[in-house]
Amino acid sequence: MLSAEEIKAIDAERSHYPTAQAVGIEAMKIVQHHRGWISDESLREIADHLGLSVESLDGAATFYNLIFRRPVGKHVILICDSVSCWIMGYEQLREQLQKELKIGLGETTQDGRFTLLPSCCLGACERAPVMIVDEDLHGDLDSEKIGEILADYE
């Protein structure tokens, strides 16, 4: 069941959107903020509350890479693997992250601190190579910056 806090936040957002369908992503972000990820059960609860089908909500989630349909770590790293980032050093960046975190793409560190996920263009090509940690964008990355950035997320 959605908590009173989740319902209050979703209903507050709902008033800013023209349709229940339009507020779906925001509603999932609210629930994810409380629960860490969007399980099938969470999806059903949100769909019921908004009067939407589970399928349409799930479909929206697949187009938004900050909605997690599987459990993730405390911090989620999205590493951009699109063209500009490829050219500017994506491969080295990915290798370094995998080495430092001791995980592959799509995996979570043993201590549950980080999940590393690939992403298409993050809309900051002029700062390639780029990654997002939680909701913070980090650009112009190099091997020195990676360690410093990871240390900031406990």
Ligand code: FES
């Ligand atoms: Fe990486 Fe656009 S290609 S941010």
